[in-house]
Amino acid sequence: MPAWTSRRTIDPMMASETTAAARMRDRSVQAINQTLRKVPAWPLYIVGAVPPVWIFIAGLTGRLGVDPVKAMEHQMGEWSLWLLIAGLCVTPLRRYAGINLLKFRRAIGLLAFFYILGHFLIWLVLDVQIMSQILADIAKRPYVTVGFAAFVLLIPLAVTSNNWSIRKMGPAWRKLHKLVYVAVLLGALHFIMLVKGFQLEPLIYMAVILGLLALRLPVFARRGR
């Protein structure tokens, strides 16, 4: 690279503009955080109840097409992945953009858990129905095993999603809740394993999740600070 295109010779005008832009950005981030501070987290649980209820009513009233059970199963599964991904976004958003959504993370995580529970129950009660086949599927079908494992891993996380557990468990709580990384990877794998042929959509989910997890690696984490 020739010296005269070196990054060091920044035009002073440009430099001041960059700082001005940075200052502007800081100010808007502050404004966002201030607004967020005023928004309570509890309405998320109410808003979060809307999609499953809507999906169930749509299924009952024939608005999910001719195979409502599969449609419900897929939609709940997809919502679960979206919520898990949203939960994974909280830390990078804070680290790299300075936006603080930490107080919403518990609601996002718990909603993800209940969506997965719903997804599981739809499969169990409305789809497979037969107990012996349910157990056989969990044991014998790798994509079911993987999905079920993701669900099971999230149970202790859901159970300890309260201030009392955080206080009681101390540093162990943080360690335990890192299990979500494993669960979300298994969730994406579950999607990849169940489609027929070569399909892009589940691979995109996996790529996004791997990207969000990579941002937590020490090599990136240091740069962010």
Added chain:
Amino acid sequence: MAPIWKSRFKDSDATPEDMYLNRRQLMAGVAGLGLGSIAGPALAAPEGLEPNPYEDIINYNNYYEFGTGKTDPAKYAGALTTSPWTIRIDGMVDKPGEYQIEDIVGKAQIEERLYRFRCVEAWSMVIPWNGFTLASLLERVGVQSGAKYVAFETAMRPDEMPGLRYPVLDWPYREGLRLDEAMHPLTLMATGIYGKDLLGQNGAPIRLVVPWKYGFKSIKSIVRITLQEDEPFTSWSDANAREYGFYSNVNPQVDHPRWSQATERVIGSGLFGSRRETDMFNGYAEEVAGLYAGMDLKANY
């Protein structure tokens, strides 16, 4: 009285959907009087078959050339140009050539066949097809001795089929049958459903229907039929040989590696409908089991 699957109805005889059940009930009534015993042993249609509403059949399809979603074909297959349509019939036949569909269908005896359609994804629906036997077409073009298999190919039109942009399968879609399977009287070349011309999503203008095999064997929108000595290339076994075999006969005892085939979801039964137990050869064992006598159906899945 001819058995249901052989009834010689023409397109013009086709009953409107709302009268369909009435006629079936009438026939059931006749059977109840004891006259039905004539049809008894040869009755291929498993008992109690009630066709799914037309709306179910045209809105729930696997036709990956139009997308992998179940409603994608209904959304996009309208773009498929089905006229003019030519089928190239070649390989070990006496009269190979490019056949116009009018020429093929015009000379065919159109029948009505009520078949259960069982997808490898473990769901099923019941479809009243209109069509003619593949055997009658093959007899017309003259199968040469030495031909052992029939290969089929679906149209590949990137301009009309948005799903072709994605390498879900090695396009064009291809399927195949053993010659004796192809010549079986149950094997149908379908041109209509409920007396109406096939829509794009159902494989317009002409498709195969092999009721004792998983749905993907019943290849849609056929542009080529080849008689040959070797087992043909089949798209799904090419994509995943462990999961999809050449035969792909409906068999509740042989599971797909990723899911059980013991039961099936009945499309149209609603949110709380129960699954039904899958029948051997999808209920057509009496007619077709003989084709596979002595074969290990677990090995030849």
